[in-house]
Amino acid sequence: EDKVVxxxxxxxxxxxxxxTLNCSYEVTNFRSLLWYKQEKKAPTFLFMLTSSxxxxxxxxxxxxxxxxxxxxxxNITATQTGDSAVYLxxxxxxSYDKVIFGPGTSLSVIP
Amino acid sequence: KAGVTQTPRYLIKTRGQQVTLSCSPISxxxxxxxxxxxxxxxxxxxxxxxxxxxxxxxxxxxxxxxxQFSNSRSEMNVSTLELGDSALYLCASSLxxxxxxAFFGQGTRLTVV
Numbered sequence: 001e002d003k004v005v006x007x008x009x010x011x012x013x014x015x016x017x018x019x020t021l022n023c024s025y026e027v028t029n030f031r032s033l034l035w036y037k038q039e040k041k042a043p044t045f046l047f048m049l050t051s052s053x054x055x056x057x058x059x060x061x062x063x064x065x066x067x068x069x070x071x072x073x074x075n076i077t078a079t080q081t082g083d084s085a086v087y088l089x090x091x092x093x094x095s096y097d098k099v100i101f102g103p104g105t106s107l108s109v110i111p
Numbered sequence: 112k113a114g115v116t117q118t119p120r121y122l123i124k125t126r127g128q129q130v131t132l133s134c135s136p137i138s139x140x141x142x143x144x145x146x147x148x149x150x151x152x153x154x155x156x157x158x159x160x161x162x163x164x165x166x167x168x169x170x171x172x173x174x175x176x177x178x179q180f181s182n183s184r185s186e187m188n189v190s191t192l193e194l195g196d197s198a199l200y201l202c203a204s205s206l207x208x209x210x211x212x213a214f215f216g217q218g219t220r221l222t223v224v
Contacts (some may be wrong), residue, residue, distance in 0.1 A: 012210065036215075039198065041156075041201070041215075041217045041218045042115075042201070042215040042216060042217050043201070043203075044215070045212050045214070048212065070115065080129070083187070086140040088154060090154075095207035098156050098159065098167045098169065099144070099145045099156055100156065101146075101153055101156070102153065104153060
């Protein structure tokens, strides 16, 4: 059965810290891995990863995928209170053309 | 460019009733996907519609159904509501399915009492 596991499930850090969020997956036929940031309600898209070893960056956020070991990490450097959110990892299964979400990592950044 | 619009934002229903939720995607987007989000189960895929056709369906009972209109607006219907259906229902629109960047609406918070 397809599944996506995220760790840790929750995290509290101080402003300025660097955090690493983990996502591992098992899917029948992998197409892509997606990261979303969810504040309050609507998740917002962060990254789409399809190839191993190629880091994607957007400001203080970066992510990389390892298709051999079936995991991805999301790094946030110099965290700010505005980074507080739930970070969702999702994997698209090519066979069934659907997306499976992980439980999310709840990140709290305190001043 | 208007975002994804979901209505209503909040809803309270009693067990046994039915409910219809609406999602208007971003103009030009033809794919609409629906998700249920609960604290215990996280975000779970319900179904996806593309050009008025259901392309895929998650593991939900037949009480959950949907449709898409020619203008790409989509509705989701839940019949014979149960307490466990209380959740945030999110829809996401994209140009060609979830393999492209998807934009989520603010969701409809459904409470079943």
